[in-house]
Amino acid sequence: MLMNKNSDRASGEAKLHYGPNGFRVLRAGQHVFCASSGVPIALDELRYWSVEFQEPYATPQLATERLKP
Template identity: 80%
Template sequence: MLMNKNSSPSNGEAKLQYGPSGFRVLRPGSHVICAMSGVPIALDELRYWSVEYQEPYASAQLATERLAP
């Protein structure tokens, strides 16, 4: 598949599989989208996610709000 510089998958949204102590990249990209706020999160800044819901969060507060009973 041919791609130009602007359409490289590494510049777009990544697809990840979230585990209890890390995540696995299923589709390369530079960021994921926060499930609560909709803001992009650079992969090197991603710290919060749910293994159960398989979704990322931009902050501890957003993760806590999402996972609260």
């Protein structure tokens, strides 16, 4: 079976909108990249993000460092 570049989109990077109580998937995918470390974060493991900056973080420590004044 031949696959084109767009047919495998759901297995790549997702595009999300981050809200105060969750996130909304704008483009399907399997992961996002941590804004601080660059490591991929599977959507089912994503727990930390900034609503203000619209950025995901891999750990609470990275989120805290990014959000310090």
